[in-house]
Amino acid sequence: MSTEKKLENRLVSLDFFRGLVMFLLIAEFAHLFDVLMKSGNEQVTAVMDFMFHHVKWEGLHFWDLVQPFFMFIVGVSIPLSYANRKKKGDSESQIRNHALRRAFLLLLFGWGLYCIGPEKIIFQFDNVLAQLSFTYLISFLLLKQSSTVQIAAGFVCILISDLLYRFFPVVGFDQAFVAGENFGAWFNIFISGYEYGGHWAAFNALPTAAHTLWGVVAGKWLMENSTSTEKLKRILMAGIIALALGYGTTFFTPVIKRISTTSFVLLS
Template sequence: MRNRILSVDIFRGATILLMVLVNTPGTWSNVYAPLLHADWHGYTPTDLVFPFFLFIVGTSIAFSYKNRTVDAKAYRKIAIRAFKLVALGLFLGAFLIHYPFFKNFSDIRFPGVLQRIGVVFFFTAILFINLNWKKLIWVTGILLIGYWLLMTFVPVEGVASTLDRAPNNLANWIDVKVFGSHNYKADYDPEGLLSTIPAMASALLGVFTGLILTSDQEKKATILMGLGGSFLILGHLWDIVFPINKALWTSSFVLVTAGWANLILALIYYLTDVKKLEFGSIFRYAGANAIVIYFLSSFISKVMGQIKIGETSLHGWLFQNIFVHDFLALKTSSLLYGLSVVLFYSLIGYILYQRKIFIKV
């Protein structure tokens, strides 16, 4: 199991460091296209990052709860961990460095990345410890097909639903009705309520990968490659009628991102477990404390954005005075700033790992 978990840690760490990179450019006005989200339909490498993490959440559930113990203690531990993730997410969204130290209630965003991770973890873990793999396949199919039917056939206030960014988009409409001013944008939230349903499917597909890695199957890398290729094909076929869209977390998006996740994880597994190559340690260090690194990077970034230095923030001052040069394009300077942040948190991951500090959230 050690090497199998190692390959998952490498993938998790690479995902979290890429998440840090895309979240902390020097300036949002100058970012290379692959490091930006798609405007609406379609996907970029950046759009793979969050679903990859949910996928690994599912894979880790298959490792951590493989004994499928069903009792009050198991439910309590799952609920407490989910609650902590949601609470940390809400804290990040509300925190201010100056008095009154928290935003006005009406300005606090309720959905968010950590909130979605917490909710998805809770339901996926509960399903996993109660259902066998055959029933989990049925649940995953129902989630994906059910979401597609809801988004395409259920009218919004008497108007046919659309998949465009519009008031009669069912997912957006529900977020506005439920959360009001507490959304990421006035008209939608990429981590909204209804789209959490297919996000659970992203984690469940990761569960199946975890079951394969913990099984006695031979040629696991080959199986994962075949699974990943199949998901990619199915996802792109579904894209014809249900476009790939990260903001809506469409069913086609779930399949395509799970496809890429399986292909990449299969490659890592082949190199580390089959060929016994030593590589990717820096990612393993970050992966061992992934949530901690994500929280710290988000928190420190918020603090640096709120500390004012003249007409700019501490973040802006560092970018302008260290990374901006006449001989560099602004996009390159912005990328170098992001890479320096990644290096910083890689170092933190390394220190925590070497001191055997593993913080469970």
């Protein structure tokens, strides 16, 4: 099989998973899951509630995994896209400018969505587009680093966030895992002037950068000249290690998506 054919196959599989995530997001936007919950069947309602609604604070539902998955597959696509652009003859400056422009547009659109409802300019940055602008940019800037560096960078992002939550000294925001009383809430107020509904943290962009960085690593592994079985084993082993670490950290760090705790990032 030619290199072009193998690359095409990878992109098709990536597009499938990306399309699946987009379908789920559009279904939520269209309130499809809420309609199914009104079926009158208690079992269906319970399953739909567990599958397609976020945990109110601590815990993990299927729906809590959609954004991390999307950020991960964006990371997978970065080295593939870079290789395609180089193949087409794009210069390093052209590729860099394209990445910077994309990051800016993601931030602009993510921020703009919050201004539509209230019909005024507000500064809120906790949705997937705004957060992805940061994680995408960090991952692109580290694209040429080794996989070891990229994996380590992901852990550094998680560690910085974890330490800030645990040791933030401001009174009233020094309870690491209490809703509205932690570093994430303080950061929301600092950049926006108010705490966000649902206690989602804009600062999540830093720890969840690990998802995109590790996606880049997976993308590079997929591009290596090895068999599909070897690639699958490598990715599965990495996933098992992440799950083991994630479950291990639950003994001292609760799983909270809304502030992207260490345990949540590793498990997702």
